[in-house]
Amino acid sequence: MREFKRKSRILLVDDNAEHLRGIKELLTLETGYDIAGTTTSANIGINLVKKYRPEIVIMDINLPEKDGLQAIQEIEKLGLGTKILVLSGYDDPDLIYRAMKIGANGYVLKTMSSAQLVYAIDEILAGKYYLPSALSSRFFEHFQQSFREECEASDEENLLTYLTSREEEVLELLTQGNNYKGIAGKLFISETTVKTHVNNIFQKLQVNDRTQAVLYALNNGFGKKIRAKISA
């Protein structure tokens, strides 16, 4: 890997000019990377990405004019395959989670050693993702938490459980945007029968019309039984 180092262009974005100089010095002295540019502005940074096409951007996440996360998204949107290493002062789980979610390839703290920074850059340039183990732990806490909340929300007193199997069929066709005639045709029953089912569904779900029924179904995990079997 050492032989490619001098070819890799790096862009530095940090609102602290001193910190910027420090990192630049570190990287030019200790590695063979080519610092394509440095800037304290997120907007200028995005333009520099377009101009110099760096392999990797090392970006501070709390910038004055523009949110660092938003800047990451915009760089991702360019579709240049630019790698992004977040350099942050905060080990906030939610921040880590969001940064990784929108496309960061790594996240390290400003307090870490210079050797660790160089290692992170090497890993990311090699096509990997890099999170120090402490931050990785915090990420997964948040990651699992977000899924636990989804499940719990659809647990307590789900009125969908009171539906009969036929009513479930009718409701599914409702959630596909069918009207009475469409449902009747697909289930090979009369339109009046469908009306009966739909009215029973309304009473059981305590709603007044089909739109509310469909919304209740979607918000309370209707159809997740099938998806759960496939995806979990």
Added chain:
Amino acid sequence: MREFKRKSRILLVDDNAEHLRGIKELLTLETGYDIAGTTTSANIGINLVKKYRPEIVIMDINLPEKDGLQAIQEIEKLGLGTKILVLSGYDDPDLIYRAMKIGANGYVLKTMSSAQLVYAIDEILAGKYYLPSALSSRFFEHFQQSFREECEASDEENLLTYLTSREEEVLELLTQGNNYKGIAGKLFISETTVKTHVNNIFQKLQVNDRTQAVLYALNNGFGKKIRAKISA
């Protein structure tokens, strides 16, 4: 940490009896952990968790009778705070992703060194999550991919972009289950005006009724702009 080791109970679940013996020997010889039990069956494993309440379960993920992922979910549902370390023969990104998603605290390959296994157990017992860097990379690939797909799906020719801001307001109220009167009241405009807006929405979204409009909105990322500002 060393002084707590002997107190921590471990449960081993692996369909390969030989492998089971090997791990048990390794852990009893090289560490002070207490092997609470070993089994080749996922169902028995779940019962053993209830009985012995181990701090950690080391589980093979491809079991004969029951899916390992399902077993993890059931152990999680017990709410005993049992930590789970997945021991798998596969470094499939999707498998890693799903295991971590449903509650695993770590994922290591069977090919790894015994020292790494012991390290992983220590980390998890200390309340952390553990993924070897190679698997961590694969996890994040899949993690980001899943979000990219969500966005791309709602990109190409999104009819929602043709809506005016007022129509967006009306549509949002539709997606909350309001009827004409409700929308008119909330926007302080007449019911007939709402009808006009709704009809324009139908034409722009190429649908025939409000349920289809709501479904189109939900399936094409309506409201994500607002959520994006908050959560990303």
Added chain:
DNA sequence: GATTTTCTCAATCTTTAGATTTAAATCAAA
């Protein structure tokens, strides 16, 4: 075997939804 639930269907009626046309006021852009 009796009971209950579920599924089926019809008739009737009221309300809401949706289509269509026309049009005035506002506002931004050409």
Added chain:
DNA sequence: TTTGATTTAAATCTAAAGATTGAGAAAATC
């Protein structure tokens, strides 16, 4: 300033949705 887009509104009409009652047949449950 005029053009075009947006927001507002009314009138009218048809179609669909929703509420209610009643009732027969089949299947499950007791």
